[in-house]
Amino acid sequence: MATIERLALTDFRRRVVAGAFPDFQRLADAFSAMQFVQADPIRSPARAQDLMLRQRVNGYVAGELEATFPDLDAEEGYLFAYGFMTPEVWRELRWRPIRKLKKLERDVLDAVAELGEVHPRGLDERFGRKSVKNYWGGKSQQTKRILEHLHHHGYLRVARREKGIRVYQVPEQTDGQDSDPRARYRRLVMTTVHVFGASTKTMVVSELRNHNHLLPSRQERLAAVESLIEDGHLKEVQVAGITYLWRRENWLEEEVPDRVRILAPFDPLVRDRTRFQQLWGWDYRFEAYVPAAKRVRGYYAMPVLWRDQVIGWANANVADDRLKVQLGYVGKRPREKAFRMQTEAEVEATSKFLGLPSGAWELAW
DNA sequence: CCAATCGGCTAAGCCCGTAA
């Protein structure tokens, strides 16, 4: 058994950051290469999927994914979070175990098959309106809950969105239900490590808990990850006592440019909060679900990356057609002129991405 | 008729207690 390669924290950090932002000219290329982009509807100042794509696609504008979704090879579904993914990934997670469909569920499915593309409101006439309690403790229409349930279990796909609202249809019945669950789980592991870059075994298995039905015992799940290392698909590196997994093809040597990036709270670079703590020495927390009075950094504080360091956060919103950005720092604000220039360039780029005119922004340092 | 209000849609992190 070969000893595990060790890497200094500084080298590891540079490598993780350098690998996190592949540069694409076209959305379609970026999307198929990324394989998965997490969705979040909060717009402060833009949806998470748009904030993540703009860091990887040249000239990307907010809403582009939603507008071009039907032309992309894309599906929606739940991997380790809800999001947009390639058909290849969707195939692995599409079918989930389900009890026999109830009468109403079967009727809704038949209605979608008959109508083609269905907006949730499009079922009102046929099924009437009935509010039920949803996952968040709020209210939803009963038929909307059934559409989501049918989608989650592979009976429906999302064809497109109308102003953020999902429009469903019956997918082509490609097979996949009987493919080997262990092989499916292994491919989901590879996708997860591809999305995040260096990940610990614990983190990957924990993130994929929504797919535990594929391999019911934890021992099996860990063994599946282990087998990917043995087969040479994943490489191990040890950083200050923590062992990370890395896909061999993502193991690149690149330099990190002098650049400021304002990141979504769910950006793959920052989403693993444990890795975040090891790389940058502070605890980043997403506070949208924290009561307003208890928030430390803000409702939707976005991590700010400077070179290979996450040095603070930004709160941003649009008011009166102007982008307003407020920065905060964990330590001291970098003094270099380059930081100031690069920050202004990032804010200008963000306002452009939001469809605002050049210079329509204010920056509070 | 216009403005205000309401219902519905969209998303998961985090903490804590208990079990393994």
Next chain:
DNA sequence: TTACGGGCTTAGCCGATTGG
């Protein structure tokens, strides 16, 4: 010590309805 499940926490936007 770690894993896991339960429970708690928001806000922007849009369209329909209601009230003045």
